[in-house]
Amino acid sequence: MEKLISCCGLDCATCDARIATSTNDNDLRAKTAETWSAQFNSTITAEMINCVGCRPEGVHFAHCFECEFRNCVQEKGFQTCGECGEMANCKKVELIHQYVPEAITNLKSLQ
Numbered sequence: 001m002e003k004l005i006s007c008c009g010l011d012c013a014t015c016d017a018r019i020a021t022s023t024n025d026n027d028l029r030a031k032t033a034e035t036w037s038a039q040f041n042s043t044i045t046a047e048m049i050n051c052v053g054c055r056p057e058g059v060h061f062a063h064c065f066e067c068e069f070r071n072c073v074q075e076k077g078f079q080t081c082g083e084c085g086e087m088a089n090c091k092k093v094e095l096i097h098q099y100v101p102e103a104i105t106n107l108k109s110l111q
Helices: 016-023 028-037 068-076 091-099 104-109
Strands: none
Touching: 016 028, 068 091, 091 104
């Protein structure tokens, strides 16, 4: 399977929002909205589930525009956190990697 690594190291190719967008799967959009609403204690609708991944041009999930990882990477002129010399000591990156340890592996695979 193709890997499409996000700014923080998540594999967007396996993300339900990206899959629902690329396959125009409204059932998956609805399921993802329900799951994410519960997971993040937020109101997320099926209509909000549209994303091609945080790095490519195109439609993005609303959170992408406020994502501290994406914003930091863009401010520094990088594609991912893996390009930053401060990644090993970054408290922001540490947060995601404690919950999704494969994200660090994904970032290192790009180097």
